[in-house]
Amino acid sequence: MKLWLKVFWCTFLLFEVLFNASSFYLIKHNFNQNLVREVDRGLADQHILSDQIEANWSYINNLNQLLNTAKDDAGDFLRRNAAKYLSSYNPGKVSVEIKDAGGQTVFTNYADTIAGQRPELEVKSPSDTKYIIRSVSHKSVMFVTGLVRLSGQDFKLTYIQDLTDIYEDKNEQIRNFIKINIGITLILAAGLYGLIRFLTRSIRMLAKSAQTIASGQYTHRVHVLSKDEVGLLSEQFNRMAEAIEEKVNALETSASNKERFIHYLTHELKTPLTSIIGYADLLRATTYNEEVFYKSLDYIYGEGKRLERLAFKLMDLILVENSQPRMTAEDIGQVLERTAEFMRPRLEKEEIHLSVTVEPLILPMEKDLIQIAATNLIDNSIKASKAGSSIVLHGYRTEDARYAIEVQDEGIGIPEQDIAKVLEPFFKGDPIRSHTNHGAGLGLAICSEIVRLHKGEIHIDSRLNKGTVVRIILPGSYN
Secondary structure (H helix, E strand, O other), rough: OOHHHHHHHHHHHHHHHHHHHHHHHHHHHHHHHHHHHHHHHHHHHHHHEEEEHHHHHHHHHHHHHHOOOOOOOOHHHHHHHHHHHHHOOOOOEEEEEOOOOOOOOEEEEEOOOOOOOOOOHHHOOOOEEEEEEEEEEOOEEEEEEEEEEEEEEEEEEEEEEEEEEHHHHHHHHHHHHHHHHHHHHHHHHHHHHHHHHHHHHHHHHHHHHHHHHHOOOOOOOOOOOOOOOHHHHHHHHHHHHHHHHHHHHHHHHHHHHHHHHHHHHHHHHHHHHHHHHHHHHHHOOOOOOHHHHHHHHHHHHHHHHHHHHHHHHHHHHHHHHHOOOEEEEEEEEHHHHOOOHHHHHHHHHHEEEEEEEEEOEEEEOOOOHHHHHHHHHHHHHHHOOOOEEEEEEEEEEEOOOOOEEEEEEOOOOHHHHHHHHHHHHHHHHHHOHHHHHHOOOOOHHHHHHHHHOOOOOEEEEOOOOOEEEEEEEEEEEEE
């Protein structure tokens, strides 16, 4: 069951239970109050009638004694005078029944037949009064019986009152309540349905948005309709969707990079292996020729060294990507100078001049990784430069208290459209340069990873046939 339906039914049923319970309680309480009031009135009226009869009987006896006349019979007195005591009561509602000690009816003006036992008649003394409410001829009737003693004779005076109106009033209230309850129920159901549907529209939108995003539309967002808890939930959902989109894009980019990496790696391995296999097959299939023999061995050796360099570059890249460098305070100037000295034999062989200008500064770093980065930058500049050209290695403090490492060459440069791609593994924008220098396209990718681990930045400025400047900026501290 959907949430809005749960809220609807829970609210509707709770209201119905409370409303019905409270209404029936009020009806019953009102009925009981009226019934108690009528019972009290009936008891009081019975006592009043008893007191009037006894007072009148006493007056008549005293008068007869004064006049020295014959005494009246109590039964005859009651038969003659009982009706006049009811003159002040509603004749359709109140009746009187008088029985003697033997249970014979002396007087009654109650027309209906009373069936069954009559426990209210079991009174023993004048102070004893009993009442009962019974159904007689489809009417609710109260019987209140008390003992009247006249000159030693006991009579049972029963005050009879019709209470049908009270019970009918109760039933009428119940009928009216049912009608009102039906109307309120319909109005409440319609109102609750519309109100809850309106208030939970944001939740339904969230559910639809979740389905949309789950189907792959990661750019979808929820429209925030309110500032309540659901609105805040919608905002958090949008933030989550943004994070998911970024993560998915990152995973897609990573998968694409890995696929391209494998493609480039396969290509890089295939070319030297093809050359090695081809020249080895040539040596095996031809008769010995010294010139061909040494030329083939030279090619095999060169391609083998190329594979060796590729293997070392891949090891450097894997090492950098999986390492968590332990930073130590080192003099960046000494690291750069040591790197330049290490590259001197290669520079002299290629007839390229290296100018070194570095400022000393103590920085937190992993010096071996920084040396690898500087070596790769110089190595790339050598590959891009011609004999007789110059390379500049410059290290200096920046105005914002960071440290910059620049390697500038006078080489063939990088096309503008390729500058953003040269940091990717195996990317080689210039096929001629790649073929000439046997570059694997890993040097700048390794530098980029090293800079990332040091929380620095790398920038490349280049112009075709003018040269390239690669700038690494390292932070002064890693707080």
